[in-house]
Each structure stands twice: as C-alpha cells, then as structure tokens.
Amino acid sequence: MLESDILIENVNSIASLHSERLFAKLLFAQRGAINITYGGLIERAGRYVSMYHEHGVRPEEVVVIVHNDIEQTIYAFVGATMYGAIPSIFAHPSVKISPKEFSKTLALLLSVSRTRFLVAYRDLHDQVKGCIPADSIDLMLSEDVLAHSAAPALPTANPDKIVLLQHSSGTTGLKKGVALSNSSVINQLRNYASTLQLCQCDRIASWLPLYHDMGLIACFLLPLATGIPLVLMSPFDWIADPMMLFRAIHKEKCTLCWMPNFAYNFLAARVSETDLADVDLTSMRAFINCAEPISADSHQLFCERFRGNGVREDMLCTCYAMAENTFAVTQGGILDPVKIETLDATAVRNRKEAIPANCRTAVCQTVISSGRAIPNNQVRIIDDCGNELPERYIGEIAIKSDSMLNEYYNRPDLTSQGIKNGWYRSGDLGYLADGDLFVLGRIKDLIIVAGKNIYPQDIEEIVSGIEGIYPGRVVAFGIYDETIGTEEVVILAETVVERAKHLEIKLAIAKAVREQLECVANDILLLPHMWLIKSSSGKLSRPGNREKYLSELRAP
Template sequence: MTNGATPTLDTLPRRFSDFETVGEALDYAAMGVRGLNFHDARGTLVRAYPFAELRTDALANADRLIARGVVPGDRIALIAETGAEFAALFFGVIYAGAWPVPLPLPTSFGGREAYIDQLAVQLASSDPKMLFYPGEIAQMAGAAASAKGIEGIEWETFAASSAPRSTLPGAQPDDIAYLQYSSGSTRFPHGVAVTHRALLDNLAAHSHGMELIESDRCISWLPWYHDMGLVGCFLSPVANQVSTDYLKTEDFARRPLAWLDLISRNQGTTLSYSPTFGYDICARRMSSQTKASDRFDLSRWRIAGNGADMIRPDVMQSFVDAFAEAGFKASAFLPSYGLAEATLAVSIMPPGEGIVVELVEETQLSGCGAATDRPQRFRAIVNCGKPVRDMRVEIREEDGTPLPERAIGKVWASGTSIMEGYFRDPEATAACMVDGWLDTGDMGYLSDGYVYIVGRAKDMIIINGKNHWPQDIEWAVEQLPGFKAGDIAAFAITTPGGEETPAVLVQCRTSDNEERAKLRDAIREKVRAITGMNCVVELVPPRTLPRTSSGKLSRAKARNLYLSGEIQPYDIAA
C-alpha cells in the first residue's frame, strides 16, 4: 500500500509465531517497520499504526493498569472495536499479566436493551475487574458494567491518564493469554481459555498451512470479537509480522465493495478472509451494468479464505462469475474449518486447490437407509482441507467409537492448540473434552486425509427417527425468487398433538395478505418437493431472525424466540 500506510516488505527476518508468549511476539514485530492500518468507510487511510508504536502504547497501558491494581490473572473486558485503542489495550492487558476478554460491539440485529443484556451476561461469566469501551457507546456499555458492579472506563479517558513505570510480570507459555467468547454465547456463554502456547502453535500452523510469503499483506473487515477476526486477522499479523489493512465491520456492512476496492489498491500479494455471506453480498452488489474490470483489480488476491460458517459452493461460483473479469482466480479460494475451542484453525485447504466438492446422497447425510419413495437427492459438501500442523482429526460415533473413511459422524480434534477449557465451567468442559480430545459439536467425514463438514450436530432435525439438515430445508426455500441465505430459519417443534415437525420461519417483504398466503403455500410445496416433508411455514417481518455477534443465523435462538412468542408471525388467513 502507499499513502503513508505501513510497508508490505521489511528487512526484519520473518519469524512464524515461534515465540514463547504473545508479548514476545509483539516485542519482535516492533523491531521492524510493518504494522496495522485503519481505513474509513470509503477505504481512505485514517491511521497507520506500526507495530513499534503499538508496543509503546501497550506498555504505557500496562503501567496504567498495574497502577490501578491489576494483577496477573485478572480479567479485563474490552469492547472489540477495530482500531488502535483496542489493539493497544489488548496487548497492554497481556503485558500486565492479565487476561483480555474481547466483547462485541452493538449490532444492527438487536436493540439497546438486548445489547446491554448480552454484555451483562458475558461480564457475569468472565468476572472482569473492569470494562473498557469507546466513548460513543458509553451509555450502553456503562449500563452493563454498572449492572454487574464492574468499573466501566472510556478508553479515551484511560489513555490520557499518567502512571509510573512498573515492573512487568513475566508470562509463561502455559499461562492463559486471553478469554474468547464464541459468537453464539449469549444466554449460556462459554469463555474459551486460550494459553500463549496454544495461540502461537495455532498461528504457526495457520501461517504454515497458508504458505505465507514475504510479499503477503492482509486485508480484513472481520470483527475482533470473533475468533477468525481476532486470531486470524489481528493476532496472526502480529505474530507473523504481516502489514494489515482494516475496514470496520459496520463500514463493510454498509459498503461491502469497499473491501474489494481496498484489495484492488493493494500493491502486495493479498490475504483476505470472509465467511460465505461476505462473498455473497459482494456478488449481489455487483451491478450487471458495471464491468468489474472497470473498478477492481483482484489479480493479486492470492488467498481468499473462507470459513466461520457452512461454505456454499453456489455462492463461491457466483463470486467467481461476478469478478473473474477483474482478475479474481477461483483457485485463490481457501476453504478452512475451525472454532474458538481449537484457538482457530483445525483444517486448511492447501493453497491453489480452490473449492472442491463431493456430492453426498442425503440418506447418507441423515444416517438412514436408502429412500425408496422418491428420487435420490444429493448435497454438495465442501472440502475444508487437511488438518493443520500438530492437529489430529477423528470422526466418531455418538458413543465415541472411531469411524472409517467416508463415514459421517461427530468431528473430534486433538492438538497443541486445543483450549485449556471453558473458564470456570468444568461441567461444560467435561462435556466436550475427553483425554485431550475436543468434541467439536460438528458432523463431518474424512476422505483421503481431507476434512468435510456436513453440519452442526445440535441443529439436526429428527422427524420419525430420520435425521434432516436444516440447511437442506432453508436451501429449498432459497430456490424461490426473492429469497437469500439468512432469510430462512428451519428447526423442529412439537405440535399440539405431540408430534415432531419441522418449522420454517421466512422473512417476508410483501405487505399484501393475499400475496403472503400464496407465498406461504409456495414455500410449503417447495419444501415438500425437495425434502419430502410437510412443515409449518411462518412468515415474519424483515430483520426478525436473530443473528450471532458474527452475523450468522442462530437457529436455536430463532426457535426459542418463536416458541416464547417473542417472534410474532404475520396473521395470514388459512
């Protein structure tokens, strides 16, 4: 990049996360000229932040924290706004020997009270000494802190305070570095305790899997309270000394093509990650009247990572169709699979192999015998790559028995970067950790050493003893005109007669009651045609379906809100 951004290249010899602690990683990165770069909604550079400056600010914050009585092992909650203030506080907390706890910003999916409630629950779980937040959300964040008896501090005020130089405690590799809340943890939050060793081992494996090269530069809009944003696009650039350019997540949501503009202006070789929905929204925003090559140059995009939700091959193809003329290569796609409990990465596709799918008959996916009453139907399952270095993956039966190749079951993982456990929750830890192995809660299979993820075990809909994936039902509705991923949530309910049946909530944009009735019937028929099931169809207002803090649909929460009456469907005459 130019215009004052930190350079892509450096004379400092690159080290691939081979450090004892996270603080040591920043100490080394600060010896070079690379760093973080923050851009506004239009992609204009607002602040270049070299690693050396980040370290100076972080050490000053550590002194301030110690002066306020912070001791090793204290939790310090931080609202994870993408910017220099959060970065300097995160590393300041680490230098002080305490544990940073990144927490989400408000989203457009819920109101003020819902955000305060979410923060309050996560504060109760992590039991921090204090909560830091930007001034613009002081009222909401302060209310959550006050409700839990925690000191709330605006970080602008904190940064302006002075403190004497202090003696910093020395961290050990097996000390906890930070707590990570998974995106779905709202009512029953699970704080994942990640050690310095686990983090750095995963970051080394991640950079090894991506085959990081000297000219790589990272570009990201991912939120820093989600593991892919925090670990993959904030901590990895520090530990692997990669200059990185950021858009705020809310700016991407308003102007998604600004992400591709930033990539186009990049003069290095580009690394950038996104969940499927990020690629989807860009492909949809690309006007058919505009030639992509007139605006974008995506020819240097070496790694277009994809993870954090189910990877949709149809969406990936739409992105290629929209941007191939701008130089985007389908081989740049790099599917991956990971979760916060494994620090981040479990498996990564070798660079250059792109999106690879296998067609799996749905009776295999559901674990049932072959269907005889209707034609075979297949789902495309995306190859999520090979286990990263020092990670083992097994597929197991419900009782823990290992399964052979190409048999679908629970995905288990073991390795140096698997979490220490959930913070102060031994029961939840014991429920998913056995002899160093993590039950990921996902379903999948192995084929020739590659990992294929089929779905989330807890989302499975079981009707009359047969398993159905909600994605298949949702995909059926998406085939109708006017619907897209995220408009539909499928889950199982119990009817008044005591029978289990699938329910489908669909966000509806038409206000005409007759049109709604026709739409409901068309959805019911489409689901029956594709899945063979009758289902309850409820049309709900736009922006009703709940999301996790990372923007993913939360089926479990949608089901709870529907059953409790908090989601009110439109009243449509039968």
C-alpha cells in the same frame, strides 16, 4: 517468524528491530485511513499498561474490552498482553439489540469472567452504569488513556500461562469462555502459517470483528505476531459499503481474506457493476470460507460474479475452525483444489452414510470439503458413545491438537464434558473421505422428522434459491409436536415481494423442499427484510430466531 513461545515477545521483537514497519492500516468510512506501525503500537499500548497498573489490575486477571473503535480495541488488547493480564474482547452494542438486553448480557459476561475490570468508551459507560455494579467493577475509559505515559511490557516467562479469553456471545445469551495459553496460540499460528505458506509478500484484508475467533486469530494475531501487514475495517462500515473490501484489496494488493459463507452471497448481491469498474482482485491468492458447513453454490456465485475482476476458482479456499482449537483445524485449497462431492441424500438422511451419487440416485446433495488437518492436528469421526467411525460414516467431529483450549474459564464441569481422553467433542456433524473433512452441520440444529435426519442448512439453501426470497435470509428449525411424536419443520424467510404474491412463493417453497428433501414444511412464514436476527458473529441465529418465532409468531 514466531521465534518465541510467548505471543507478546514476538511483537516486541518486530517492534525493536523494525519500529517503522507497518502493522495495520485501519480504514474508516468517516475518518479515512490510519497507519499503525509496530513502534506506534507498542507506544500506544504502553499507555494502557500504565492505566492498568494505576487501576490495580494484577497479572493474570481478566480485562474485558468493549469498544466501538477498532483502533482503541487493538491498543487495549495489546496493552493487556504486555501487562500480563488476560484480555477478552466482547461485542459492543448494535442498533439491533436493546440497551437493556445488552447491559444484562454484559453484566453476565463480567460475572462469568470473574473480572473486576472493563475497558469501554464514555457513551457505553453512560448506557450500562445502572446495570454494572460500581462497587465491584472498575470501568476504565479509553478517553482517559492519553493522560498516561507509556510503560514497558512486563516480563512473561511461562508459555502455559493463559494469554487471552474468547467469549462467543450469541443473541440468546452468553456462551462459554475459551481460555487459551501462550503456547496454544503460538502453536496455532505456527501450524497455520506453515499451511498457508505465509510469507512477507502477503497482506491480509479483513472486515471481521475482533471479538470473533476468525477475526481475532486469523485477521489480527496472525499478522500481529508474524509481521504480515493487515488492512482492517469496521464490520459496520463494510456492511454499509461492501465495496470497501474490494477497494482495499485493489489498492493495497492484498493476498489473503477470511469470510463467513454469507459474505460471498452478500457481496455478489450488493456490489454493482459500476462499483466494480477498474477494480483488480488478481493479487488475491485465497478467499478463505470459514463457515460450517460451506456452500458450493455460494462459491460458484462469488466466482462468476467477480470473474471479470480477476477472481478464479483456485482462489476459493475452505477452513474448519473453532475457538476451542484457537482457530484452524483443517484447511483446503492452498496447494490443491477444494474437493466437492455429490452424495446420495437419502443415504445421508436415513443411514448416516456419505455415499457418492450415481446416475440412478433419485435425490442428490452437494457438499464441499473443509480440507485436511493442518500440522499437529488430528480429526476423527465418532458415534454417540465416542467410538471412532469408518470413513464416509457421519458422526460427531472430534479433534486433538497442540493448540486446544486450556479450559472453559472457571467451568471445570464444561471442560470435562467437552474433552474426553484428550479429544475435544465439537458438537458438529461430518465425515472423512480420503483425509478430507466434510462438515454437515451442528448436532443441536439437526431436525429429526419421523426418524429421518434433516439438515436445516439444506432447507435454507433450497429456499434461498426460490424467486422472491431475499438470498441468504432464511432460517429453518424444528419444533417438537407431542401430538404427532416428532418434529415439525418451520421455515422463516425474508422477502421484499408484495403480499399478493406470498401464497405463490410459499407453494414454491413447499414444493421444492418436498421434492428435494422428501420433507414436508409444516409452517412457512414470509417476513419483511431484516426481521431475522443474527448472532454477534454475524451469522443468522437459528436458536435466536426460533425463540423470536415462538414468542411473536407461534399461535398459543
């Protein structure tokens, strides 16, 4: 397993020895299931190799892939690695983003990537052709790939060569391109496979998009390079029919599944008792929550809701991951139970200390561990000046590993800002306790009210539990008020309750936030379901909803 330091050589090795081995079963709501063997994968990806050659792609050039079909996305990506190009998958347009905004963002991505090549489908070509300069971008259509015969992989001998580019694109604009080498990716896969105790009896189930690091690394490249079978479905199909995931686990006897925190609540709320009849989830050994921070309430809700189908507490695992480390930094729950702590919330907010609560603690806060560092990864907590902090002091999470990014692509300025003396500064807040990492949130999301630190996710969790609020559809953020010299707290929450009851719900929200966080909510707005917008990773976007609030709802 993972004998070569070159990603594609591991895939080629499996294909040459076991061409009929199943790589992935793709599930589609309309088309049924498609099985992809390793031999079939190499043959179809080889057609893209031929197309890239015909279009003049040079090795180590970036090829951006934007496609609404996961099958073609896989072939285009693997074909690019076979050819020695640098694939970068970008989200295709959804109904929530206007064609004009998507085209503008895509044009910016192509510019930042300094690429000449885009793989897409005909409908997208028709949508963006007026925004993409035809003289500088060669738009290759997947519909044309069948006209090409398969070509073999080109030899790649340098493990330090960049093998892929991850772009994290949110709703408010393009983020940094994370360039990863063969050695970084392979080191990550080896380290993580060891931590997971991955074996050939495992089978991975996923609905995650391939343009996000959780979907790309844990649920695509990990099974691809190790020979572990994958059951993959479109995130759009899963959102429309959440039972697709459980049916796949039941039928295919899957053992591993990664999900962001919202999915636990979503499944618990959207799956009916009728749907669950005769569904068996006992084959699972780990549902891995890879959000930061992770909600203990979400885990409890998920476990209680699906206990009758075989879900147990020891299946609920945690992970801290980021594209800049290829993927996982820490992992919890595989060998030992995930740790949960109850803290003195006042000490967290006022003194930046994670002090365990006792019987005299007035206000408590429950946090869940993201586990311990995986092999060849180090974690430390630092202050604003970069000095290491003792255990249970809250500061910025810094990491060091053998799977870190080579650079932010074509951005030496951002690379030097992010990496200091070999340590990557994550921008996340957290603390260490007995080797376990507890993640509390993003530094940029922190709300500071009269010197007190308020974590928006704490507000969001409280409000989600208020009767009448749509679970998990809450966003909190701060707006600086120059007249009072500090930030105001704004809460946006979705509800389907009639307007006559809105005042009662707002009062309940204000009371709960005041009593549990000793914080005043300055503006509480109840909104129709689906008003809040998400980033392309599927998470509610605080920056995006803050901008939408300021432009649409904030009085001038």
